[in-house]
Amino acid sequence: MMDFPDSDLAGRPVIEKNRTPRPSLMATLRQGARMMWRDARAGELRLLIWALVVAVAAVTSVGFLADRVGQALTRDASQMLGADLLLEADAPVAQDQIDAARQRGLEVSRTWQFPSMASAGDAAQLVSVKAVEAGYPLRGSLRVAVDPVTAGELTNDIPAAGTVWVDAQLLALLNIGVGDSLGLGDSHFRVSRVITYEPDRGMQFVNVAPRVLMRADELEATGLVTLGSRVGHALLVAGDPNEMAAYSSWLQGHLQKGQKIATVESGRPEVQRTLDRAQRFLALVALLAVLISAVAVALAAGRFMVRHRDGIAVMRCLGAEQRQITLMLLAEFVLVGLCASAAGGLLGYAVHEGLVYALGNLIDTELPAPSLMPALQGLVTGILLLLGFALPSLAQLRHVPPARVLRREADGGRLRGVLGYALGAVGFALLIWWFAGNARLGGVVAAGFLGAFGAFALVAWLCVLALARLRGWAAGMPTLRFALAGVVRRRAATITQVCALAVGLMALLLLAMTRTDLVAGWQRTLPADAPNRFLINIQPDQREPVQNLLATHGIDHPTLWPMVRGRLVAVDGRQVGPDDYDEPRAKRLVNREFNLSYGTQLPAANRVVDGRWLNPNAPEVSLEAGLAKSLGIGVGSVLTFDVAGQPIDVTVAGTRSVDWDSMQVNFFAVLSPVALRDAPQNWITSFHLPADRADLPRELLKQFPNLTVFDVGSILSQLQSVLDQVITAVQLLFVFTLAAGVLVLSAALTATRDERIREAAVLRALGATRSQLARAQRLEVWAVGGLAGLLAAAGASAIAWALSTYVFDFRITLSLWPWLAGIGVGILAAWGGAAMALRGVLRTPPLLTLRQAG
Structure with a gap:
């Protein structure tokens, strides 16, 4: 049927x-x-x-x-906490907080952490010292090895008396091995183990300094911790979950200034x-x-x-x-x-x-x-x-x-x-x-993509209109005329091709410019003799000897600034705390101790923006303008700082803008000498160390073991290494973006494939040669790729300029390479996309095509 x-x-x-x-x-x-x-x-x-x-x-x-x-x-x-609960503080933990945990049958252990210099022979290196009590860590285990190449073994012990455990990185930096001597302040220790895993260090995204782990009962003999030293204190607590919950609840109501609780649930929020x-x-x-x-x-x-x-x-x-x-x-x-x-x-x-x-x-x-x-x-x-x-x-x-x-x-x-x-x-x-x-993040992504696509589409449309006017000038060049005709006739497809490829290329170029031109622009803001070393923890009786030693090594007239630890506790007689502010930065500022200083001269990298500089004979303070804005403090306000348990009242004389990139010693709050001269203090300075004076840090530490030398250059190099790793990872994904752009180009070209076959058949029937059409096709594709690369370079350069001007606050000198690279890569990508989409277009017999069309 x-x-x-x-x-x-x-x-x-x-x-x-x-x-x-x-x-x-x-x-x-x-x-x-x-x-x-x-x-x-x-x-x-x-x-x-x-x-x-x-x-x-x-x-x-x-x-x-x-x-x-x-x-x-x-x-x-x-x-990552080393405990069920971690109490972090910038001052020693109160004894009643420790006793309250022990009364509930909980285990406790304390740690002290601070940067210092470690020495071995004539070599010295900035390290992160961590002093621990017996029982550390309360959760998890350390993993240590007998040498840098041996697999580590779990241990619940701490270093024996007279010994330290160190990162393998430190052994390489100081050119020593397990069993050798390591100097910390006034003491010397034997390196007995290599740390291969430290549980509460967590996922260490930036290792500023290698670890040195020592016993807490040997810390005092080193002389590294003195009045005013910046030390991070921590109390680790672990035990029965019910008792832990009760202790955590009690502790929340008995937190002191500068203390915060990190729990298992918080999971190291800074890492998160x-x-x-x-x-x-x-x-x-x-x-x-x-x-x-x-x-x-x-x-x-x-x-x-x-x-x-x-x-x-x-x-x-x-x-x-x-x-x-x-x-x-x-x-x-x-x-x-x-x-x-x-x-x-x-x-x-x-x-x-x-x-x-x-x-x-x-x-x-x-x-x-x-x-x-x-x-x-x-x-x-x-x-x-x-x-x-x-x-x-x-x-x-x-x-x-x-x-x-x-x-x-x-x-x-x-x-x-x-x-x-x-x-x-x-x-x-x-x-x-x-x-x-995140709905906002998704909306910004989509809007940004559509915005860039729209801008590129507008420019591409204007360029196509301009090319349409050029067709008459190419009357004597048939290949060029064919290419221009193809671009103009397939206007929508051409604009789509240009936009998609340009967005992918712009992402790659912007990433490359961020790593090169923006970093170079930031480096140009620093003079050749900008400070590259910071010297901290100078005791009052060491000021003159340190200055003399620096002078003998060609460091003339370094400026030493006093540094006093203090906390803002009141504004205009009203007690202040984190709960008084909504802005996260303001909460952090009020909840921390400040490094206060005093002086008679305005620091070189500072400029008064409101009010005036200090009267040295009146109790006054000059604040960094950003801090004053965050805390809502104006000229004339009376601030109360807690310095070593003593309240100090000062009047805000003015605010300053601070050039933090100058590498000079800078402070949020500078007081008049009359307010802080008698407070417990140490001193700090920065200086430029020429390459031929590399022995100066060793000489400083030899005479003054308590000093800490920060090599800013090496830290910046380390951070740059981290940045390079992140950018390398991101570049792997930007390849997907470029590949997607090439696919759009290929899809747009494929959509015109049948039309191109018919056009080629008609033109060949009218006398055009296959080589002429092939050259015209190449010119058309090159024009699309070149225009996409040009737009990508323009977009990347504009975004890089905006970042340097409004985010990083320095001038960028835009170079020629992004434009050349953009055009070159755009032409190659367009050529590759055309090879995928237009293969065989010119090989189709014209007679067969015309018969099918008929």
């Missing part, structure tokens, strides 16, 4: 007495799978699949990294904040790749729709219903989404391993295996991306009328296409919100 369609050629349903039974659901799904296999082999789905793979890989690579680090934080929460910022920044990069990939998916799906309309029309004439066509297309696209998402997830897992490797020692803990959540997130990303941006094209295919077999202009579904894109946009917005974890 012959099958009849369920509608006539105009799309109207007809009534049949003997209809063929409707195909089963499984038969329709099998047909969808066969269509996917056929289209994949024919290359119809190649760009669609690659766009999904790139987007899913970008999402999952960040997801796997964030998931593993988050699990490590949860796993190591107690170990660092991880959150890093994860969000990486998420921004991944979202950028996903956003660009969405454009590629939409373009590829649009081409899929155009090339399948005739086939769908024939199927409608042969009896296929809308429901059957919808199910077949959904089956095909869902299978494509599942396969591409699986491949993207595997690629993302491999890339995340590269991220872990690139971050190097920034993550110095063993990461647990990832959960399935990032893989699920990638799968949902792929499906939402595909259906959200392919749905409009699928809707149009579903409604292709049978009449299209006879009349090509028959079409419809434009309203349905708009509705499909609206649904896709909503789904994609939910995806951004889920992945970013």
Whole structure:
């Protein structure tokens, strides 16, 4: 029996007495799978699949990294504290707080931590000294080794009397080994073990100085801790959960100035904040790749729709219903989404391993295996991306009328296409919100992307208009005329290509400029003789000898500033505390001890912005302008500082702007001498140490073991090394952004492939040679890539300038290399995209093309 369609050629349903039974659901799904296999082999789905793979890989690579680090934080929460509860203080912990814990049967242990200089022979090195009591740590275990190359063993002991444990890094810096002597202040110790794991150091993202672990009962003999020394105190508490909860509740009501509680639940918030910022920044990069990939998916799906309309029309004439066509297309696209998402997830897992490797020692803990959540997130990303941006094209295919077999202009579904894109946009917005974890962050990402895309589109449109006017000037150059005609005639496709590639290139160029030009610009703000050493903990009776020693080594007239520890306790007679302020910075400022100073001269890197400088004979203070603004303090206010238990009242004479980048000694609060001259104090200075005076720090420490020398140059170098590692990791993800841009370019070029084949056939029939058309095609692609690179360089330079002016506050000298690199890489990327999309366009026989068109 012959099958009849369920509608006539105009799309109207007809009534049949003997209809063929409707195909089963499984038969329709099998047909969808066969269509996917056929289209994949024919290359119809190649760009669609690659766009999904790139987007899913970008999402999952960040997801796997964030998931593993988050699990490590949860796993190591107690170990990162070394206890169930950690009380941190900038003064010795009160005895009643210790007794209250012991009365509840809880274990307690104290630690002292501060920077100092360690010496071995003629070598000296800044170290982070940590003095601990027996029982440390109360949770977790130290891991120590007998030498730097041996695997460490867990231990619950602390160093024996007369010995210290150190980081392997310190042995290399001082060129010593286990068993050698190490000097700390007035004492010498034998290095007995190498620390390979310190539980409460956590994930150490910035190692400013290597660790030296010593016994607390030997700290006093070193002479390193004196009145006014900056020492971090900590009380570790552990025990029964119920008693811990009761003690924590009691302690909350008995906290003193400068104390704060860190619990297992807080999990080292400063580390968590660092991880959150890093994860969000990486998420921004991944979202950028996903956003660009969405454009590629939409373009590829649009081409899929155009090339399948005739086939769908024939199927409608042969009896296929809308429901059957919808199910077949959904089956095909869902299978494509599942396969591409699986491949993207595997690629993302491999890339995340590269991220872990690139971050190097920034993550110095063993990461647990990832959960399935990032893989699920990638799968949902792929499906939402595909259906959200392919749905409009699928809707149009579903409604292709049978009449299209006879009349090509028959079409419809434009309203349905708009509705499909609206649904896709909503789904994609939910995806951004889920992945970013923050509606504002997702909104900023999407708005920033659309803003850059819009600006690039406007410039690209103006450039296309300008090229249209140049076509008449190329009358004698047929190759150039053909290229210009192609750019102008395919205006929408050209603008899409330029914008997508420009956004990807701009991200890469901005990252490269941040690491080079911005860093170089900051370095140019420092004079050649800017201080590169800070000398602290100078005792009052050491001032003159230290100055004399510096002078004998060519350091003339260094300015020594007194440094006094004090806490702001009242403003205009009103007691103040963290609860009196809403701004986080203000809360931190009120809750900390200040390094106060006094003097008669305005510091060199300071400028009075309000009021006046100090009257040396009146109790006055000059505040840094930013601090005064944060705390709401104005000229004339009366401040009360607690200095060694004594209240000191001073009147605000004025505020100052401080150039913190000058590397000079600077203070938030400088008082008049009459207010602080008799307070307990030590002294600080900074100076420039020439390369040929490298022996000066050793000589200083030899005569004054209590001094601490901060080598700012080495610290900045170390921070730069950390920055390089982070940038290297981020660059791995920006490759996804560039790849997504190339895919959009390829998708846009592929969408014009049929049109280009017909044009080439007509031009060859009219006498154009294949070589002429090939050169014209290259020129067109180079123009697109060059313009994209030019826009990317302009955008990156503008953002770099804005960062240097409004964020980093220094001038940047924009160089030529980003423009040359942008244009060069843009041309290469466009050429690569064209090679993917336009292969074989000029090899199609013109006669065959013209016959098919006819």
